Amino acid sequence: MDPYEYFRQEILSLVKEAVSSIYGKHKLAWTLEKPLEEFGDFAFPCFQLAPVAKKSPSLIASEMAEFIEQNKGEWIEKVEEKGGYVNFFINKRKLAELTLKNVFEGREEKKRERVILEHTSANPNGPLHVGRARNPIIGDTLARIFRWGGYDVETQFYVDDMGKQVAILLWGLKNIDMEVEEKKEDHRLVAFYQKAYEMMERDEKVKEEIGQIIKKCEEGDEKTLNEMKEAYEKALEGIVESLERINIKIDSFVEESRFVIDGSVQYVIEELKKSEFVGYEGNALYLDMEHFGIHGRNKKFFLTREDGTSLYATRDIAYHLWKGKRADLLINVLGEDHKLEAKLVEVALKILGAKIPVAVFYSFVSLPEGKMSTRRGRVVYLDDLIDEAVERAYDEVRKRRELDDAKARFIAEKVGTGAIRYNIIKVNPEKAITFRWEEALNFEGESAPFIQYAHARCCSIMKKAGYTETKPGEIDCSNYTHPQEINLIKIIASFPGVIKRCQNEFNPAYLAEYAHKLASSFNAFYRDCQVVGSEKERERLAIVHATRQTLKNALTLLGIEALEEM
Template sequence: MSYKHQVAEMISAALSKQGVDTLGAEQVRNMLETPPNPAMGDIAFPCFQLAKALRKAPPVIAAELAPLISGTPVREVQAAGPYVNIFLDQQSVAAEVVGTILSAGAAYGSRDIGKGRKVPIDLSSPNIAKPFSMGHLRSTVIGNAIANIMEKHGYQPVRINHLGDWGTQFGKLIVAYRLWGDEAKVKAEPIKELLSLYVRFHEEAENDPSLEDQGREWFKKLEDGDAEALHLWQWFRDESLKEFMKIYDLMNVSFDSTHGEAFYNDKMDRVVAMLEEKGLLTESDGAMVVTLDEYDMPPSLIKKSDGATLYATRDLAAALYRHETYDFAKALYVVGNEQRLHFQQLYKVLEKMGFEWAKEMHHIPFGMMLKDGKKMSTRKGKVVLLEEVLSQAIEDVKKVIEEKNPGLANKEEVARQVGVGAVIFHDLKNYRLNDINFSWEEMLTFEGETGPYVQYTHARACSLLRKGGYVPSAAVSLPQDALDSKEAWAVVTLLNAFPEVIDRAANGFDPSQIGKYVIDLAQAFNKFYANVRILAEEDAVKNARLQLVAAVVTVLKEGLRILGLAAPEEM
């Protein structure tokens, strides 16, 4: 139990002695504040909210409440106007926090809320035969981090790469390949060549609209199982996946399923039949829809007037398949903010079908990756390729290593870890709903609030442990003056907060909570490192400080892992 929870329980017990039984420890915990000045204490409890119930002025309540609060880890309690200010026994708190982390290791901050139940997470989902752009980076890294966060809460994440492997664009691509394609070129550089064919198709179609008709015809052939169309489609899919896997391997992201849109082709008739049975289908201008007027939403299109099914039909089929396959606790869709209405409609249609589990489905939206303030477009060829960005980042790190530490072991591996980490962290330190403007300079700056800064702090702390001859031990013994500095206390306070940060990240599906946290912890540690002689002459003091360093290493490494970054021990 964290010291804030211990204090909250004491305050709750003291309040019940005063006749206030409505504030449990959890509610009190949420009311606790950190005083702006350490001289005012470590924790403050405001009494404004109690004035009505107790019919007393807040300063009177504070004065009466303060003497009722005592026990470990509280050292002193003062009433200061409407606040109860609590001073902690920092030595005992530090010993408790550091000991807990060293005992738990990477499991620190874990909880068994999920009881091992599955959580399918729809993430990444690039389009076949199109490049893996910076736009797809967001869904990939946000989804992967959320999967790690869910795992930290005791769920079993199921990472699903719902590939965009169906649709009229394949008809267009088949037409383009048959007109201008070269098999050898496609085999040599699949994505690059297929993209140029796709871009050329749209350029030519501006002057020759009949190409659009041919594209629709070839997609119809594909749907009808035409041998040539199917052969080309399968080839485009296989070649694209091979290219994508190179990028996923670089980022150390893996999937439990790569069932894309095509997988649900034979599962949609069942959905339409179920909707018909339940009397939910209505005709509208020749199309079949499910009306959602009662939710102030436009109708959900299930079948076009020509009988073709739509995204909604496919996603309904996918939702049913996932529930039947995984019996999920919740299902997450890490998909751009522009799809918000689509998912709202999807969940409401499932609810109308009588599926209670639809309430446990969540769209996790995110903002766009912009270039020069504008949305990237594959169709116009205005796209920044993720593979190029990752390669450039790795090369930049290699140059820094050659400059600063040419004798570093595993140079190639460290350059990959730090370069890729820079790109991932640049995304995840931002709240997911914010748009991000792609910038080489900002992404590849290795100072300030960046992934490499946090990784370097971890490596520096590891180096201290090596120099100090640190021997791991979960038993913590703190001499009186070992951790009595404000810098050490700032580190202890942050270490203690890690489980709560995990909770906030899980409850809000928000990896940026962890991104901001590891920056704060790295900065606090570097102040400690700059102001305190960690490798002190006296062994007992040195060992106590090294134990704090070891706790920082444990938490930084775990925070980085959750975000999808490696934590090199040397840089």
């Protein structure tokens, strides 16, 4: 499917053949490089051969190039030596043919593998803030990428319905009498959480009462668990609403308490007790992590309290056991603060012989004035960011076009929310982000609107030309001779490879980079190649169509609307 794979395979087998027939068999790094445009499409460096062949790299490269030239197949158009490299040029006609064919009729075949991808799993004690928003955006984009690859993906939100955060909220709702005016229920609830937290810190008695709530939950007390649910439900609804607005839908919500109630947490504890790595401190059971390369002040991973009740991580193990039975691949999107906990869970799962999840970690989003904190109220909520983005997008639309208001609002919503998703996903998850409004609301350059705009331009051309459809094979691909045509086709052709890489590395950031590159190449084509009315109109329309489709694919995978006009 991937044209570059065919090309690469042909090169690699010829390179190996050339080496063994000229210099004999050698163990080498058979890696190809992506050289500068002018030097070719792939390059093989010959420096590593110099010591064994006892010749200069450039002589080796020219001997190899000569051999390959005489034996080349259909994918290599040209091969030449330059500066100790063998440079390969792809057959552009074949590339164009296969690329157009892929775009117009290609889809990944369905796989049998089932994926459970857990993301967000935020404490439902208030609205989602921008720091936490990195999680659903990474998670949802990954889910889309795996679905595109043919996997059967279910996204899950693990609801911590028996934890301290929700317990604090519940206590607040029961004991604090105050009026809070807020547009959304989650924003109203967080005020109670904040107030309760403050009271808990000052007053031992409050702390005690909250502790009682938690204890009851862990004992599986139905009445308390129901109260907890009533408390967090509205907050969770608010989170779901915010997520919907940025085009994220979570398939299922799994409550932590179910694993206490159905006894699987107890099962985990009993099973782990049999392991040689456990120990006791009083009655509290722990796993000694020293055996697993964890050192430091405390390498005891506690599974139960003194009173035998379970801890968060213990329940998380039970959850993973459950997930593991329902999927072939488990993916968890987690904040970097969960790195140790994830390691502990992994060790426990190994001991139990269960499936190990792939963890995707992301670094924190902070504000210029410091860490975000819901408790201290030093946060930017996702809802506020969305409102601001949409409002600004609306002003921009109004500035540029005369449209009826409903249409302008629609475009503004898609531009604003797209910009947010893009500006977050484009940064490698491992890098920490300092949130700045002007960056988060960027509508130019490396941004969603830039890409959406290129898509809209494609649509506009197709509309103007009255274009319907091109069937594969209908176009003579040897007519693509303009550098911008060829460049654009090459970028389109590399789309499958990019998706593969995102999947292999569980990193959606490459897709964002790719989408920008594609849009940018299209803009260059747009500048230099007249489509409508040119003598190559048919051929160029096919490229525009392929670009539009690929941009749309990329945007959709990023969870961003591919607008037809803006």
